[in-house]
């Protein structure tokens with residue numbers, strides 16, 4: 001048997017089997033996610049890029065079923081955990097960034113809508129056949145922050161008191177924009 005993550009079936013077929021698909025892979029299995037991480041780490045000097053970033057594990061579980069008693073609405077409960085290597089936008093050093101996603105996705109055809117399922121996100125099926133791998137990949141990509149940063153100030157070189165000045169100089173345009181947006185939101189808030 002192949003890896004069920006890479007099998008293609010219709011949403012109804014996945015749901016009808018109330019199938020649970022275990023995720024036990026590595027970052028390198030996910031091409032788009034890998035390109036994003038590679039581009040992010042690409043700003044670092046070659047010797048600062050973590051050598052094994054593609055081997056970091058991706059784990060979790062997808063459980064397919066139906067949201068309704070009539071079995072018309074396929075749904076998947078997703079739990080995905082990974083730790084990626086990312087570049088801190090404050091200090092421009094690589095660090096380990098944990099990603100954890102829990103999401104209940106309604107599997108709907110394009111432009112299909114339903115009422116009464118506000119606890120679910122909608123996953124639009126662009127194809128009739130669905131590959132669990134693609135769901136996992138997209139959930140992880142969405143979970144990657146726009147500007148990743150050390151969360152613990154002790155770990156971040158830029159947050160050490162002596163480095164404050166340098167941190168200002170290193171602020172990327174994106175980070176500055178993000179800060180401005182946060183301020184605007186507070187103002188209108």
Ligand SMILES: [Zn+2]
Pocket residue numbers: 088089090091092093149150155156157158
């Ligand atoms: Zn940092």
